[in-house]
Each structure stands twice: as structure tokens, then as C-alpha cells.
Amino acid sequence: MSSFFDNDSPSNLAEYSVSELSGSIKRTVEQAFDQVRVRGEISGYRGPHSSGHAYFSLKDDKARIDAVIWKGTMGRLKFRPEEGMEVIATGKVTTFPGSSKYQIVIETLEPAGAGALMALIEERKRKLGAEGLFDPARKRPLPYMPRVIGVVTSPTGAVIRDILHRISDRFPVHVIVWPVRVQGEGSGNEVAAAIEGFNGFAVDGPFARPDVLIVARGGGSLEDLWSFNDEAVVRAAANSQIPLISAVGHETDWTLIDYASDQRAPTPTGAAEMAVPVKADLEAAVSARSARLKAAVTRRMDDRRQGLRALTRALPSLDQLLALPRRRFDEASLGLGRGLQMNTANKRRLFERMAAHLRPDMLSNRISERRRTIEERMIRAERVVERSIQRFETRISSADAALRALPARLVGQIHRSRDRVAGLMGKADGALAGDLRRWRGEVMAQDRILQSLSYRNVLKRGYALVRDGSGLPVKSAAALSLHQAIAVEFADGSINAVTTEGTTTPPSQKKRPEKPTPADPPKQGSLF
Incomplete structure (x- = not known):
């Protein structure tokens, strides 16, 4: 009897399999809600799937229901569904046994206006835009080659791995990740705190200040x-x-x-x-x-080399350069003898004119006149001295008499x-x-300052000062000509030298000797 009771069912309820129960629920729902009209806001819309079907949700402020539009129905719709759009959908309710949902x-879809969330976003967008937060003038250009990049995102998602992998492939730089929640209650405050925290890094602080920030998150619904x-x-x-850089969601x-960031990705x-x-x-x-x-440098050097060769061919030969100076030298040498003879004759005539005024009797008369003049001046000087001595003696006698008459008190004052x-x-004397x-x-x-600035200190370091025949310093090699006498001054003395090589300066460019000014006539020797 015990085996009989063990084989009997403890209840008289009918037994269903999971598939049978799911199918029964599906038929019941489809019969009860064969045709319904639902008003709600589209959420999680990503466009048609690769199969052509569209999957999303309809929601209001309290509930949410999954929705699907088959490929054939999508082709007959008069408008394209968009995220956040409030619509009126007509269709039938069914179940999906594979997930008990x-x-x-949807068979027809009509627009019913923007949803509550989208209306809130638009209102907030107008408010913040009126404050100038979306003004293009506020946006800054991105650095061309940043050294440090700050990333604000979830540390466990695929987003950070994609960013790090892409940066390492393109241009490996130092990346600092500020981990935050990118979804749920309080996540907005964490993202705002991360942005402000990166901006609070000091330039020379313990952590490198990022040159650019990336705020990133993967795709999701409007609520996400x-x-x-x-x-x-x-x-x-x-x-x-x-x-x-804002990189939130996908391209749509x-x-x-995205409006407040400097760049949207x-x-x-x-x-x-x-x-x-x-x-x-x-x-x-x-x-x-x-x-x-x-x-370009090679071509430039070749062009310069060809130009130099052309200029070298255009230069005259040494004989052509020296032809005119040699002719002038020959003409000057021919006139030098006649000039010396004429100068000697002029000097002789001048000497004879001066000698005519230097006869012995004239010199004797002039000496006698000067002697008499000196004697007369001596006699007058003696008389003047005698008169001065007499006046001084008279004044001293008067003063002595006056001093003798002074009382003793004045004598004490004089001593003090x-x-x-x-x-x-x-x-x-001390001062x-x-x-x-x-x-x-x-x-x-x-x-000491003068000695420190003196050019002789420069000579002591191994340098030398070159002077020309006039004693003037030579500032460039172009100022010297061949076979010109020069003086080279060293720290311990100077030597004389003659130039044998260097740039030949044409006679027209040689520095002419300065003529003496009338204010400084040449000195002449005395005949005495």
C-alpha cells in the first residue's frame, strides 16, 4: 500500500511543461490584447538592426514596455522614429517565451510630441545656452602633441581599453584615468568632480597636469x-x-x-x-x-658654386689690375726728380731771404736795445720795491703802536x-x-676698472693688435694691401712686418691720408 501512495500525485492539478505554460500565456495575452494603442516615449532606439527590425522601449514616468517593429512595417512608416520622441503606437501585445518577457x-506609429525627458533637456539647453556656456568663442583648440592625457570614465568598461589601445597605437603618451560611475544616482556629481579635480592639479605638483581631458562613456539609452x-x-x-573632448555614447x-566641451568625438x-x-x-x-x-641645400650649394665659378671667370687678371697703378707709379717717378729740384731751389731762395735779415750788425743793435730795456725795467723795479718796503714799515709801525695800546683783555682774546x-x-688738515x-x-x-677694460689685458690672453703705417688700428683685412708695412703689437712688445698675402684693395678705395687742419699747422724748427 505504501508503494501505491508513493506513485500517486499529491495534487489533482494538471501538469504543464515550461513550453506549454509559456505558449498558453502567449495565446492568452495575444487574445486579450489583440489590438491596443499605447502612448509613450521612445527610449533606447538605435535604428533598424542588421536584419531590418527595430527594437526599443516605450516608457512613461512610471513604467516601461519593450517594443519591436518588424522589417516590413518599418518600410511602411511615414516618419523615422527617434530617441526621446513621444509617439502613439498601435499593435498587439505578445510574449517572448525565450526570456519570459x-x-x-507595433503595426502603426504616430508622433505625439517630444517626451518629458527631451523637453527637460531642451529647457536646460536653452537656459545654459543663454548663459553663454555653449558659445563657440569659449572653446579652446586642442594641443597638437599632448604629453599627458586625463580620462574620466569607468575603469572596468571597454571604453577605457579602447582609448588606451588607440593611444598606444597612434602616439604613446602618459594617461591618467580618474575612475567614476558613468550611470546611476550620483554619477553626474562624480564626473563633475573629476573634471574639476584634473583642473586643480598644479603645474609643478606631484601628479602631472593633463594637457587635454577626455570624458568618455559607451552607448546606451537616454536614461543611461x-x-x-x-x-x-x-x-x-x-x-x-x-x-x-566629449566622447559620450555613439555618433547618434x-x-x-557635447555642446559645452571644446570638441565632440x-x-x-x-x-x-x-x-x-x-x-x-x-x-x-x-x-x-x-x-x-x-x-634644397645641395641644389643651393651647386647654384652658389656655379655662380662663384662664373664670377671667378669674370674677374680680371693680376696684370690687368696692376696695369693702371704701374702707369701712375711710372708717371710719378718721372716727375719726382723735377719736383725735388724745384723744392730745393724754393728752399734755397727762402733761406737766402731769411739770411738777409740776420746780419751781425743788426743782431748787435737788437741785443743792445734789449739790454737797455732790461736795465730800465730793473731800475723801476728796485724803486717800486723800495716804496713798497717803506709803506710796509709804516704800516707795521702803526700796527705795533696800536697793539701796544691794546689792553691785556684783548691780548688774551687774541691768544684764544x-x-x-x-x-x-x-x-x-685732518679733513x-x-x-x-x-x-x-x-x-x-x-x-683698476680702466686696467680691466684696457685692450692690453686682451693682448695678454694671446691676441695681437695690428696697426698700419700711420699707427692706426687695422679693423679688417680688406684695409691692407700687398707689401704694406704694418706693426703687430703683442703683450710684451711689438714687431714690424710687411703683408705678403691678402685682399688687394684698388687704389681708388685706399684711405687717403688726412690733411692737417688749419687749426693745427705743422710745427717748424727755430733758427736759433
């Missing part, structure tokens, strides 16, 4: 991306002193941070491509420019005044000696 299969529409995130992005996803991988150039391309460009530079004068003279010492120190300091 229910969904509405809602953190990046947060006002705190938008203000932090607009106030960032570091250029910022737009959030308010369609994907996180695109943000990495915007941040750094391709190192291989840069190296190739540098190599190409280096090759072009070398080729004499002592005071002696003391003042001593102070004056004068101090001034002399100070002046002597200043003169010695100026002398």
Missing part, C-alpha cells in the same frame, strides 16, 4: 546617458581650463556636455584619435622634410683766537687728509 509588436545632461557636469566642462547620441576611439597624432605619420613627415631640406685758529687748522685718502681710493678703483 512581454512586448508590443542622463548623467551627462546634468547641469553640474555641463558647467564643469564649460569652466575647464584644460581643453576637453547627443548630450549637453563620435566615439571614445574617435576621441583618442583627436587627442594624439599618428607618430608614424609624424616621423614620415619629418623624414620627408629632412630629405627635401638636404636636397690764535689757539682756535690752530685747532681749526688741525681739523682742516683734507681724509678727503685725499678717499679720492686716492676712488682714483685707484677707477684705475
